[in-house]
Amino acid sequence: MSAVRSGIRADVFDWAIAACVAAALLVTGLSGRPSTAGPDLLGQALLAGGGLALAARRRAPVVVLAVTGLCAVGYQAAGFDVPAVAYLFAVYAAVRAGHRVAAVAASVVVLAALPLAAMAAGLHDTGEAFAQARGALELAWLVAAGAAGEALRQAERRAEEAERTREETARRRADEERLRIARELHDSLTHQISIIKVQAEVAVHVARRRGEQVPDALLAIQEAGREATRELRATLEALREDDTSPPRGLDHVAELVERARTTGLDATLTIGGQRRPVPATVSRTVYRIVQESLTNVARHAAATTVSVRIDCRADALAIRVDDNGRATSAAVPVPGVGLTGMRERVTALGGRLRAEPRPEGGFTVQAELPVEQAPQAGPPAERTSGLPVEQGS
Numbered sequence: 001m002s003a004v005r006s007g008i009r010a011d012v013f014d015w016a017i018a019a020c021v022a023a024a025l026l027v028t029g030l031s032g033r034p035s036t037a038g039p040d041l042l043g044q045a046l047l048a049g050g051g052l053a054l055a056a057r058r059r060a061p062v063v064v065l066a067v068t069g070l071c072a073v074g075y076q077a078a079g080f081d082v083p084a085v086a087y088l089f090a091v092y093a094a095v096r097a098g099h100r101v102a103a104v105a106a107s108v109v110v111l112a113a114l115p116l117a118a119m120a121a122g123l124h125d126t127g128e129a130f131a132q133a134r135g136a137l138e139l140a141w142l143v144a145a146g147a148a149g150e151a152l153r154q155a156e157r158r159a160e161e162a163e164r165t166r167e168e169t170a171r172r173r174a175d176e177e178r179l180r181i182a183r184e185l186h187d188s189l190t191h192q193i194s195i196i197k198v199q200a201e202v203a204v205h206v207a208r209r210r211g212e213q214v215p216d217a218l219l220a221i222q223e224a225g226r227e228a229t230r231e232l233r234a235t236l237e238a239l240r241e242d243d244t245s246p247p248r249g250l251d252h253v254a255e256l257v258e259r260a261r262t263t264g265l266d267a268t269l270t271i272g273g274q275r276r277p278v279p280a281t282v283s284r285t286v287y288r289i290v291q292e293s294l295t296n297v298a299r300h301a302a303a304t305t306v307s308v309r310i311d312c313r314a315d316a317l318a319i320r321v322d323d324n325g326r327a328t329s330a331a332v333p334v335p336g337v338g339l340t341g342m343r344e345r346v347t348a349l350g351g352r353l354r355a356e357p358r359p360e361g362g363f364t365v366q367a368e369l370p371v372e373q374a375p376q377a378g379p380p381a382e383r384t385s386g387l388p389v390e391q392g393s
Helices: 002-031 041-056 061-077 085-096 100-120 126-136 139-209 216-240 250-262 280-301 337-348
Strands: 266-273 305-312 316-323 352-357 363-370 389-391
Touching (some): 002 041, 041 061, 041 085, 061 085, 061 100, 085 100, 085 139, 100 126, 100 139, 139 216, 250 280, 250 305, 280 305, 280 316, 280 337, 280 363, 337 352, 337 363
Parallel strands (some): 266 305, 266 389
Antiparallel strands (some): 305 316, 316 363, 352 363
16 A cells, blocks of 8 residues: 555655746747747647656656657757756656666767757757757757766666665574574473473383373373474474475475375365465465364364365365364364464465364364465376375366
8 A cells, every 4th residue: 555655645746846847848838939930839839748758757757768869959949948857856866766778878869959950940050050959959958967867777786786785684694593593492491301201101001011000190291292303393493494495394294194194183174166376374374273273173083084185276275174173163262372373374374274173073273374376277186096086187
């Protein structure tokens, strides 16, 4: 919205400058005409057209350069001895936009054409014609306009480079801080949690070998140690991920489903629709949604089957993960860190997420991620051999 408002303000500003220049040229041209001379509509139109053309100098600087140059030569030939102010503005805009060669070439042509235009207006003395042309477009004005445009162009480039450098520095510092946190977590927590986990498992093993009843508290400590180890490993993997490592995305979802099958789940993957190129952020979010959903099924659902379906539509990707676990519609789900993270990822992309128990039992996770429509459609999606992938319509 701010970009649109800025563009509107720029257009209004350009039109205001163009109108002022056109008015100044007309007033100067008409005041310099002898009172006995009749109205010259073509010359007046060229004066006004040269000024009004400046309204498009941001969008088409080379075209405006040509139009203002032709108008300047035209109204000189029509007998209006008026400085080529609009052309100087056009030279400034063209050089600022980076069209230096076009500005130099057009200026050479205009400087050569102005004396001819003065002679066409009735001046038969070559010296007077060159003097009038020099008054209409001083070389010093021309150089100053080009120098001003080049100076502002260089200043804008330096500002853009400084902004890009700041962003790169901030990104590098964020990556370094993320890796530092990962190292700290690994050094401080991994060892201690591993000790707790190993000691609890040893205690449970010894108690069972002696034929003693294992206390519930000890079993809870054992399970908590395993859970903490898994969570910490996942956290460290997320922290250590960066843009230099191969991104996990839509093409790797089949590996997640296959991994779920190795845990004893009857997992299936269905791909519906025609695969199209999608942004990397969308592809990665699909992978994370399926990964977190399958992790939750394995940890909490006590399910035997889970189905993953991805529908590739023209404007969106729809993901659905269903299981037949112990969740019921009467139970209100308590969103944990995983579901909250999924919702944040989906919301950041402008999508929708629904995670709730199914009426027939079990749990469902449904997400819809908008994508830009790609001009070329790819072949139907395929996955690794040995994994049952159903190709939907």
